[in-house]
Amino acid sequence: MIILEVTGLTKNFGGLAAVSNIDMKVNGGEVLGLIGPNGAGKTTFFNLITGVIRPTKGQVVYKGKDITGKKPHEIAEMGIGRTFQLNPLFPNFTILQNVLSSFQLRPRSTLLGTFFNTRVYRNNEAYILEQSLEILKLVGLDKVKDEMAQNQPHGYQKMLGVARALAIKPELLLLDEPIAGMNPDEIDNTIEAIKRTSHLGVTIILVEHNMKILEICNRVIVINFGQKIVEGLPQEIKENPEVIRAYLGSGHDTKH
Amino acid sequence: MSQATIILLVASCLNALILSSMYILLGLGFTFLFNIMGILNFAHGVIYMIGAYICFILASTVGINPWLAMLVSIIAMGLFGILLERFVFRPFLGNINLIIVVCIGIITVLKNAVSVSQTYTVQMTPPFVQGVFKVGIVSLSWERLLIFLIGVGLLILVLLFINKTKQGLQMRAVAQDKEGAILQGINVNYISALACVIACALAAVAGSLMGSYLTVNPYMGDDIMIKVLEILVLGGIGSINGVFFAGLIVGVMDAFLPIVVSGTQTQAIMMFAIVIILLFKPQGLFGKEVRT
Amino acid sequence: MGLMITVRDTASRRKNYIQIIICGILICFLAIVPLLTNSPYNLHIFILTLIYIIAAASMRFIMTSGQIPLAHGAFLGLGAYVSGILSKHFGISSWLTLLVAALVAMGVGTFISFPFARLKAFYYSMISLFFGVGMLQTIESFGKLTGGITGITGIPTLFHTASKVPFYYCFLALMLISLFILYRLEVSRIGWNLKAIEQSYLVAGSVGISVVQYRVLAVAIGCFFAGLAGGMYATYNVTISPSSFDMAATLWLIIYVTIGGMGNFAGPIIGTLVLFLLPQYYSGLKQYTPFISAAILFAVLYTFRDGLVSVPGLVVSFYKKRKKGRSKS
């Protein structure tokens, strides 16, 4: 079943097109890799889907509903979680507080309930607390839960990003360069965590320019200069000449 | 249309030009500081006042040539700008609250220092030029023409500096994208100091001129401060050309509104005009839109 | 107590009890101030302090959402003028006007903040600054109703007694209630969402926090209490004039918050107390008093930039360090 459908999505910054006319379908439960060299427009693509910026044209349909140009928090409410490539967290909260404050939607307390500290609110908070601890276990951060987020190593911060995204109980999870700038064993942990997450039945789209991510993807789409070059299974992509050119620069094929 | 009305209109146009040149002169320095260092320098009005006082004391108490006095006050305020950047702004960069507190500190000290040290007499810098000449039907004093000419002249100089010299271009780079500029290896501290010096020097020029046109008093900077903020916001954050148009708009309003309404209403109307403009164009007339 | 309490362990729960006890002692102390000082003038100063504590605390509440309300002084003025004009020219009971003043300020604040909530927080600061100045200029230009620059005198007071004691207790109660409400808001999820927005509106949006809604909420609540404080000021001081609600007033409120310490709920309270009561010692210096105030500002600013509330923390950590040093040697 198709969970997300993007048709003719385009965004122009001034003259140049950061994303031009991208179509794609995402099936429920799959792990879709979205790879391409730096500046290919991958992050812009995420921002378009999650409503951080409005597309110039094209539309985004999520579970049959058109979500083009909706506000970020509305889109989050519909069950699309995401992580950020840079500063992916609330730096002045502890790890646990980061996750706690990411539980906004379900269970949700009314403003008045929150203010008057009603039983419902207290129960919600208690439930949220145990949920958060579970998520932290899932991504393997439960040991450092009371540390300041900003003092954590890069890998932990990235994982915290994932944990925060999971807190909204997403059905679709957008990971923006989850393993960029990690050392090998951090990468392995992260990939493990992503696998575990996808086994929970969460559909995942992840953006990377690191080819290593391919091993966990069911399907890969390659983007360059804001356009879709090829789409296919990981191993096909690996030997596709266009992709190689995109990565090693156009000077490459003249040597053959 | 009667003779009187025509004269009134022409005179008001001239007023608008003269006022605008003065406002732009002050607004430019302030906008520099904001765009380059991200600092709302609430002490700008006081710096203008101090510039005026240095010129006044040298010219009338010490008794040297007013032009020389103005030069000295420009240099003095320029140096003051360096100190300001190094010891006041740099330690608190990026925290607007601390900057505000430190600005208030400076304002309090300087203002009260002046008002305590000066005995109560009417204080005025000796005129730079004298006499009146006629343009068509209206007559204009050389003094005000001088203010206009110096204003415009300095603006052209500053523009040349920004667009032609290396430092100027670096300044614009920093104003547009600080991180990028740092990556390019631009010495941001040096550029900031430069901006401070320019801001203070321009304020000193304006102060000296107005000190001989109006009188000098410790509170002459307060009203200017608001005008300068108007110009910054109206012109748009991060745009240097915006200053000119904003200054022109404010000047025109200041010259024409008093003719139709009474004194304080002028201010009120202006404020709400600006608020309404911002409601429709929140990033200012020439600013880049930044959406959350 | 919301997010915090849910993650509290027993140790911090004890701290919590200590806090409650301290606050209790403080309140008791404030309750007997009128017995300690027999000069109406000192009581006058204390009453003003109470009013400005509300103003500063409400300002900090807005600031936790990353917006700097450069019109807060003006909203104080709005409240003061609304209650003053209503009770003087229309003969409405002062108690009622207090509420009306607060609600009017709240409404205006919401109206102003709404169009700018979706933009960078800085734009709100700017527009508010202009709105603030514009509002005062309007007040000045409607001489008939507001007395222009001169202001309004002879506003009906809450209690028709020469003694200031009833005012003191009434305002003490109002202050405690306001502070309690603001504190509850801060430690509840609402306060945490505001802090989250302040740290990164992108991330906040991505987890479903409505940035616009919460920013407007913050401004509305802050302005409500600003209006209340203004109303109290008018009905106590019987004279109000625009010059005491101008840009300088706002900036001084920011100073109370910053000198006290932005990071802590107690910050604005400490800041206001220090900067209000301390000048009473050197007020004999007449026109030289501002220099002392400025000196205090610089001293605090350059020694502890996190405000006075950070002092105990610094002291504690300093002694810990020394202990470590000793144990090593």
Add this chain to the structure above:
Amino acid sequence: MKRTGSTLLVTSIIMTAILVLSSLAGCAKTTSTKTSTTTTTTTAQPLKTYTIGLLAELTGFLGAYNTATVNEAQIAVDIVNEQGGIVVGGQNYLLKLVVENGQSTLDGTTAAANKLIFSDNVKIIIGPDAYFNSAVSGLCEQNKILHIAGYCTMQPDELDASTTWTFLGQAAAINYFTGALAYLKANYPNVKTVALTMPDDGSIPFFGAAVQKMVQDAGYTVAGNIIGYNNSATDFSPYSAKIIATGADACIACSGVVTPNGNILKNIRDAGSNMLFVICNSVIPKNYIQVAGAKEATNVVDCSAGYIGNPNPSSMLQEMIRRYQLSTQGADLVTLEYANPVYELVQLFKQTNSFDPQTLKTAFAGLTSIDTFYGTGTISGIKTFGINQAVSYPLPITTIDNGVATFRQYEPAIVP
């Protein structure tokens, strides 16, 4: 949010400390003031002091000006004390001024008045300046404090039938205007229409209205509305242009300080108009010549503060001028707006031979004339203020031509 508990703990301790200290200081202050007041009753000291409260705006936009006027009052007090103080009930008293700062705001002035009355426990208050009386008159009425204002702008609650304890001890805007109008009427028959200008500080609905009525009663037609200017404007030429455009024969600057009036005059002349310019406020002509420039300061009638060209100044005035010039390297006395009330008070003390405010008040209200530094003052004002408690005295009329000020005559300038 780490260490919230301990932080709050210690901060609250600091808070408590501050509260204790300040309240203690408060008690200390009151006790000290107590002792200072008891000195007037115990017969321990041979020489006793009597404290008079002085409300002034030592900081803010009036700061420099009021610092000067307070010095004048202090000099007057010193002279009185050096002449042996004053004798009340057979006992010699030295006068003591206690000055409180109103910070140039109505609220600040209210606070200062509270301090004078409740903390310094004075029974007589002199001042404040400008339009701040409204903050004081009511208080003095409630607490039965004798209040002698230094200036008055006819705002509501400043001086009216309800403020029986308030006196106007020094010429106010309305006096200067009365004098100027009388001289204009007598010496410039060809003036028919006049333009009125004044600072737009909220006084237009009150002072402005009164002035307009007086002008019309005097048989002039007022050109257009009253032109209110913004005191802190950067450039006054728009207002000058507006004044010229009214096409009036003369422009009367009804009140306001030297900078705006001088600049409006300058800009009117620079714009090529030579209309008669009438200035009526305390500032001395010399200052206008300085601000407007010698060439521009021409065809001007000025009704200003009274001691200039005073043909027979009292010995005390001469002494004051001497001392003031000593202390300020030859600056002129400003307006004596606090010194005059002191001078009048001294006479009242001598007359009534008591410090009791009630007696002083009834005595003052009973008088028809009292001596001032500017000559004999008449006590009037029933028509203008609704109460007969304003002191007015002859004011000097000066005309300025090509930067030369020439003293013409004294106008009675008695407020109706």
